[in-house]
Amino acid sequence: MAPSTNETPAPLEDGTARRGRGRRPAEEVRADVLSTVGEILLNEGLADLTFERVARQSGVSKTTLYKWWPSAGALALESYFHSVEVTLTFPNTGNIRADITGQLRSFVRLMTTTQAGRLLTELIGQSQADIDLATDYRRLYSSHRRQLAADRFAAAQSVGQVRAEIDVQVLVDQLWGAVYHRLLVPDEPVTDAFAIALVDNLFDGITPR
């Protein structure tokens, strides 16, 4: 269902919003807000994200924003998820190693050349002391990203490119989780070579061949 952004007029019975008088379907307005916020986040990070500013830049009332998102954190997480969805798509060319390498390199590039890395480490950092943010982070972001990665690995298992007994959720921690670890505790740099080494270690193993 796509309710309109005002209480009146009511949606038509077929579930589409009433047009006319310049009113747009709520789903369209919602998508616009997510896109506006996504751009703010990737270019500037979390610091200046307030409902006031989003209302001003998107032309959507604060009342409507609060109806859709209970907190700035929830709005940021959903916006960020959508804004990186295409960049972080998991290709399926039939070659799991090439597909994962390509995606992980894109992820590292995104983390290091936009505000994304700083945004996520800030959110993860704050969520250690804020249980609501922690729940939102998992519900609106990390659990979805985990599932997308796990699905690609499960497809590779079904065609025999990854052994069936491997717990694909563990691979998520050993690839993307390893990158998050370096972002959060930067003893060592996050580089393209790091992304490639992460994949190589798992696909080749680390013992003598």
Place this chain on the structure above:
Amino acid sequence: MAPSTNETPAPLEDGTARRGRGRRPAEEVRADVLSTVGEILLNEGLADLTFERVARQSGVSKTTLYKWWPSAGALALESYFHSVEVTLTFPNTGNIRADITGQLRSFVRLMTTTQAGRLLTELIGQSQADIDLATDYRRLYSSHRRQLAADRFAAAQSVGQVRAEIDVQVLVDQLWGAVYHRLLVPDEPVTDAFAIALVDNLFDGITPR
């Protein structure tokens, strides 16, 4: 050098502290403080750690504490490092896989059965917004732990148990870093089976054999 805990009398010229009148060498007092704080941290976590309390429980003046540690964070990090040093020792039985598996299982047990996991995620969380704490965390804790792990893997490389071209720092992120990732973003549980799977994936590789 082991300066005494008071300004007078001055240390002797050979660098040892002057005895007598009940004064103990500073190194001994310092070790006592670290041990007192380590116990507080593992049993209760970071919340109630104040210089007031440490002064009271250890019988060392706050002036002396501040002389040795510029902040409660620095004191906590050094205390924690010492308090887990034995538990997290890297054995060298000559079998790298067994040694790493044993150490990683001890690490997981420590993280999940004491306040250690909560302590470290709190410190990492706060360090995202506190550059001094972030620097202290790396300087007083994570860089040392990284080096100990890297040393054990380097020894394994020198006897041909791990391939020479592997970057051992990457392994740190794929083992302990993967555990930190689950502690910080708990989409999936930190278990003994997880520790074993982390090691298995790297030593066996994940592709068909």
